[in-house]
Every structure is written in C-alpha cells, then in structure tokens.
Amino acid sequence: MAEPRKKLRLGDLLVQSEVITEQQLMSALQEQKRSGRKLGRALIDLGYVDEENLLSILSRQLNIPFVQLRNYQFNNELVKKLPEALARRFRAIVLDEKQGELLVGMADPMDIFAYDELARALKQPIKEAVVRESELLNTLDLVYRRTEEISHLAGELEGELGEDVFDLAELTATGDVNEAPVVKLLQSIFEDAVMARASDIHIEPDESVVRIRQRIDGVLHEQVMKEKRINAALVLRLKLMSGLNISEKRLPQDGRFNIRVKGKSIDVRLSTMPVQYGESVVMRLLDQTSGMLSLDVIGMPKNVLDRFRIAVSRPHGMILVTGPTGSGKTTTLYGALTELNKPEVKIITAEDPVEYRLPRVTQVQVNAKVGLTFATVLRACLRQDPDIMLVGEMRDQETAEIGLRAAMTGHLVLSTLHTNDSISSAMRLIDMGAEPFLVASSLLGVMAQRLVRRNCEHCAQPYHPTDQEKIWLRAMRHTGSALPESFTKGAGCYQCSNTGYKGRIGVYEWLEMDEAMLDALRRADPSGFAAAARRSRYFAPLELCALEYAKEGKTSLDEVFRVSATLEGGVEEKHTADSVGLA
Numbered sequence: 001m002a003e004p005r006k007k008l009r010l011g012d013l014l015v016q017s018e019v020i021t022e023q024q025l026m027s028a029l030q031e032q033k034r035s036g037r038k039l040g041r042a043l044i045d046l047g048y049v050d051e052e053n054l055l056s057i058l059s060r061q062l063n064i065p066f067v068q069l070r071n072y073q074f075n076n077e078l079v080k081k082l083p084e085a086l087a088r089r090f091r092a093i094v095l096d097e098k099q100g101e102l103l104v105g106m107a108d109p110m111d112i113f114a115y116d117e118l119a120r121a122l123k124q125p126i127k128e129a130v131v132r133e134s135e136l137l138n139t140l141d142l143v144y145r146r147t148e149e150i151s152h153l154a155g156e157l158e159g160e161l162g163e164d165v166f167d168l169a170e171l172t173a174t175g176d177v178n179e180a181p182v183v184k185l186l187q188s189i190f191e192d193a194v195m196a197r198a199s200d201i202h203i204e205p206d207e208s209v210v211r212i213r214q215r216i217d218g219v220l221h222e223q224v225m226k227e228k229r230i231n232a233a234l235v236l237r238l239k240l241m242s243g244l245n246i247s248e249k250r251l252p253q254d255g256r257f258n259i260r261v262k263g264k265s266i267d268v269r270l271s272t273m274p275v276q277y278g279e280s281v282v283m284r285l286l287d288q289t290s291g292m293l294s295l296d297v298i299g300m301p302k303n304v305l306d307r308f309r310i311a312v313s314r315p316h317g318m319i320l321v322t323g324p325t326g327s328g329k330t331t332t333l334y335g336a337l338t339e340l341n342k343p344e345v346k347i348i349t350a351e352d353p354v355e356y357r358l359p360r361v362t363q364v365q366v367n368a369k370v371g372l373t374f375a376t377v378l379r380a381c382l383r384q385d386p387d388i389m390l391v392g393e394m395r396d397q398e399t400a401e402i403g404l405r406a407a408m409t410g411h412l413v414l415s416t417l418h419t420n421d422s423i424s425s426a427m428r429l430i431d432m433g434a435e436p437f438l439v440a441s442s443l444l445g446v447m448a449q450r451l452v453r454r455n456c457e458h459c460a461q462p463y464h465p466t467d468q469e470k471i472w473l474r475a476m477r478h479t480g481s482a483l484p485e486s487f488t489k490g491a492g493c494y495q496c497s498n499t500g501y502k503g504r505i506g507v508y509e510w511l512e513m514d515e516a517m518l519d520a521l522r523r524a525d526p527s528g529f530a531a532a533a534r535r536s537r538y539f540a541p542l543e544l545c546a547l548e549y550a551k552e553g554k555t556s557l558d559e560v561f562r563v564s565a566t567l568e569g570g571v572e573e574k575h576t577a578d579s580v581g582l583a
Helices: 010-016 022-035 039-045 051-062 084-090 112-122 133-143 147-161 168-173 181-195 230-242 302-312 329-340 374-382 397-408 422-431 436-442 467-475 515-522 526-535 542-551 557-565 571-579
Strands: 092-098 101-106 126-130 198-205 210-216 219-225 253-261 264-275 278-287 317-322 347-351 362-365 388-391 412-417 443-455 460-463 487-490 501-512
Touching: 010 022, 010 039, 010 051, 022 039, 039 051, 051 126, 084 092, 084 112, 084 133, 092 112, 092 133, 101 112, 112 126, 181 198, 181 210, 181 230, 181 253, 181 264, 181 278, 198 230, 210 230, 230 253, 230 264, 230 278, 302 317, 302 329, 302 443, 302 501, 317 329, 317 397, 317 422, 329 347, 329 388, 329 412, 329 443, 347 374, 374 388, 374 397, 388 397, 397 412, 397 436, 412 422, 422 436, 422 443, 422 501, 422 515, 422 526, 436 443, 436 515, 443 487, 443 542, 443 557, 467 557, 487 542, 487 557, 501 542, 515 526, 542 557
Parallel strands: 101 126, 317 412, 317 443, 347 362, 347 388, 388 412
Antiparallel strands: 092 101, 198 210, 198 278, 210 219, 253 264, 264 278, 443 501, 460 487
C-alpha cells in the first residue's frame, strides 16, 4: 500500500515559487468558488499561469515526472488495471510498472483523496506523474474502447437467446427495454464507433461467427464474435428503431434513425441486405452536432478554392462534383450551399437521403416507392421559383436533361456524378443521353475529388522512397518544384491505433470549361475534349494534388499511389510504358 501523502496546497506552492501573486491567488480562489473548477484550471483560464509552466513547476516541486501523453506507447493490460469509471473520475491513467510499483499519470497530482482512492483500487504501490488534462481526456477515449464490453454483452445475449431464436420479438419488446442485452450491446457498438471516429458500421453474419466492422478513415477494422445467433437479434432491434418491416427478411430495406451517443446527436442511415447466413446491415453515421464544414476548412487548395468560389457565385449554369462513394462530395456541396445560403436566395435540394439539415433551405427527400424521383422533384422545383437547386445525383437521362435545361434558364444547378475524374464527367452526361449542345451550353465546371488519410502527427517521421517508388514518382506528370529527398510517414502509435494515419483530407481536381472544351463537347469528341482539358491553365490532376500533400508532409506516398492507381492511366500503367521505352 502506498504511504500517506502530506497535504500541500497548490496556491501556496505557486506563490512561494513567485509564479503568481497573493492577489492573483485570491482572485483565482474566488473564481474557483464561483465556478466549482479546480484551482489549477481557474489559474490557467484567468491567464495567470500557462498550463505548461504550471505542470513543470508541479513536476519539479513534487519530484515527479511530467509525461507527454501524445507520443506515449501504452500497455493495454496496465491501462485496464484501473476501471474506466475511476480513471475518468480522478483524471488518471496507468502508464508503467517497475518492480511492482505502478506509474500513474494524473491531471492533478496534488489531489490527496484521488491518490488514496487510486492506491486502494489498484492494490499496488503507486508513483505519480503529472499529465495535461486535455491530453488525458483524449487518451481515455482512445484506450478505453468498447471492444471487450461488446464481446461480453454478445456472450450475455447469446446465453439469453439459448437455442431458440424465434422469441426475439418478445425479447426486444418486453421488460425494461434499456436493460435488454441487445440494447446494451448496440449502445456499446455505437459508443465504440463514435470513440473510434468510424463513418460506417457493418454487421455481417457468417456460417459460425458474426463480424462487426468499422470503417475508420476509409479502412475497415474487424471484430469477430463467435455468438452467431446474436445477428438476428441485432437486425431485429435495428429494424424496429428504423421503422422497417421486421417480418420481411427476403428483400433489402433502407431506413434511418437518430440516437444520442456520448453527448452527440448521430443520424444513422441503415441498409439491410439478405445474405447466405441471415441479413447483413450497414450503417452510415452522420454526426449532426459537428455542424456544417465551410469551404475554408475542408482542405481545398487555395488556387482550386478560389476558382470554385467564382464558379458557384455565377447566377446560372451547372457544376458537378464527382468521385466514388465516400469521397466527400456531399461535404463539398454542402460547404458551397452554406456560403450561398442567404435570405435573398431561394435554395431547393432533392436528396436521397437528406444527410444534413440546413436552415432556410427547402430540402426534399426523394422517395422512388411513391414516384417521387429526382426528375419529378426537379420538375416541381422549377415551379417553386428557386435561384439555386441541388440534385443529389445525376442518375439517368431524364434527370440530367431537366437539370441542364434548368441551368440554361437562369438557375444555378449543383449535382454529383459517379465517375473517376473530372475529364470523363462531361462526356458521361452525353453518354447518358443528354444532348451535346445542352451540356456545352450549361456546364460551368467539374470538381473531382478523393479522400486520402492524413499522417498521424504524433508518430510521423521522415521516409525515404524506395527505388520502385522513385520510378513511380518520375512516371507521374510532375510539374513544379523538385521532389524532396524524403517524405513523411506515420510509424504507428496508440493515438492512431498503430495505423500511422489519423483523419482524412480531400484531394481535388478542378476542371473549368473553356471555349476549346465546349467546342469538343458540341462535337461530342471525347479525345478532343480530353486534350483541351489537359491544356487548360487551371487544370491539375488529382495525383498531383495528392503529391503536393505528400511533399508538405500531410499524407504518405502510399496514399498518393493509391489515388493514382484508381485513375485511368495510373502510376502502374505509366511505369509499364516507361519501362518498355514508350513514355
């Protein structure tokens, strides 16, 4: 058991060290009494001392280490020795163990009560370290993931189901619904996903297991559970939450619901699909509390952003945003709408589904089951006196032609298209059946985009390209400054779940129509259009935008090559041509 600690007052310590005056201490004590915060936080908030200086003084005076948690490599087994509830209550985390003594990081190492409670709970001698409170709170969210709790609740639910899976409706409809194992399990799954910043949750039944996969920064992370019977219970509960038909298991269904998780309002878009061993569920998570991102903060390069802003400020015409599913098209379009959303402007959107709610904007949810298609909504929109229209997707000839005609008749039309790059998008409209003269008369520009993973700032380190990567880099149509000798790559740490990446950033390619391109469109000449596009003064392909990010250390070369490989004539094709003397 740890030795009893002598009481030492922070205020007296700081006054003795001449860091603050007696008058400042009195003022901070009054603020502490008024707000209920700890004295240290009151001193920092009042500006009497900065956090770094305060923690350094505590470290010296108490003769304890000051640990930076950002780059710390945690031991899972040691961390879990302290229950999450106590860790959050006392702002503490177990860092290390030496000769039977635990090193515990504390935001307030002068809290004697917390010290005694931690020593009692850990049942081992403890030594304190001082840590930043902000870093500690972020770290607690990372280290106390819900994976073990999910496994435990899955076993509990499996036991309750027993051998009979036909009483699921009764199971989910009776008793205290908040105490039902299936509800607890779903709650843990959602909490874990929010902690991990997951954009999607996949629940997939297999022959003998159930897989729960989370898409984090575009990559799926898997947790396998042997309790295969829980899948039916999870699907049933999710269908009830979404208002879907629980008796229909042969056809796909789509729904949505809203939940609050860790103080956040999460909009969940749900899709079910009948598969070999039951029903598969995929849920897209949309955090409604994070607010809309403006164009200034989505990461668009300044030269691209300036041209895009000019285009969206035009009174009429069509602007397309293109890219695969999950490439950030909706974020870009909503960023543009946020800037255009003014009292004097009427904006109508036709979406499937409506992802974010915008004040003052008339948003229409497409519903093909009742005949409310994009084309139907578009026709109705034109009678609603709009200035700007957003069409969720150009899916067919009818929608494309109505949108193009609206752009010709004094409306600004924004929409998306599923194509690989900006050059192929304009010709895609013609392939869909739109008249070439309509496309040429209406199209202002096309924004193609992808998302690449950001290097984790906590473990990023210099990286020297291999000989093969140098060949790929030379094969890219590189224009501009010389390539650096080294790039940056994340080594993997606790902050990024050992992936080397944390968060994503958009890669953009802006194609603005000029006379040469419009002439090629009128002739429906794909090769002429592509040649004119590549000569355009504002055009730079996606791969070069990604390469610029790599040169700035924002992303890795692996991500640059991944983007290039998804494009027509990517680095592999260029490298092949180069190696056989064709390039």
